[in-house]
Amino acid sequence: MSVSDLRDWRRSEWWSIECGVGGGSHVVNGSMSWVPDTNYIKVGTNARLSQNQALEEMNTLRFFPNKTENNCYILPLKFLGFNYIVHAGIYYGKYDGLSKPLTFDLKLDLENWTTVNTSLAAKGGILIYHEAIYLTRTVCLK
Numbered sequence: 001m002s003v004s005d006l007r008d009w010r011r012s013e014w015w016s017i018e019c020g021v022g023g024g025s026h027v028v029n030g031s032m033s034w035v036p037d038t039n040y041i042k043v044g045t046n047a048r049l050s051q052n053q054a055l056e057e058m059n060t061l062r063f064f065p066n067k068t069e070n071n072c073y074i075l076p077l078k079f080l081g082f083n084y085i086v087h088a089g090i091y092y093g094k095y096d097g098l099s100k101p102l103t104f105d106l107k108l109d110l111e112n113w114t115t116v117n118t119s120l121a122a123k124g125g126i127l128i129y130h131e132a133i134y135l136t137r138t139v140c141l142k
Contacts, residue, residue, distance in 0.1 A: 017073070020046040020060035037062060040073040049093045058091045058127065070110065083133050090128040092118040108134045 018034040025035040044062040064071045092101045101119040121128050
């Protein structure tokens with residue numbers, strides 16, 4: 001997931017949050033710095049895919065076995081009252097060994113943003129991307 005404010009796009013900073021990765025931040029392909037999601041969420045389980053993917057940031061994940069609770073990332077947005085761009089990349093990757101692609105909702109401030117259905121993408125190993133411009137403080141997966 002990547003987040004940036006839109007006050008001045010030429011000087012914007014991106015938070016690139018890698019879900020499920022352990023340890024500190026790291027740079028992928030010499031350009032984008034990724035940080036672990038542990039500072040932004042306290043629920044869920046980390047995992048690593050058994051088969052490496054072409055995009056390093058898609059090799060780790062956080063899944064949520066408790067399907068009854070909201071699983072929210074709390075983002076430390078500095079400028080309340082400004083629009084932010086939120087970019088979410090999703091890849092199923094058969095992390096559970098069951099070959100049962102998921103369907104779940106993405107929410108911004110608990111309002112439905114989109115429903116993600118990974119069944120079609122899972123057959124061809126395709127990444128799913130969703131992007132929104134929103135004034136928000138949380139991103140939830142339910």
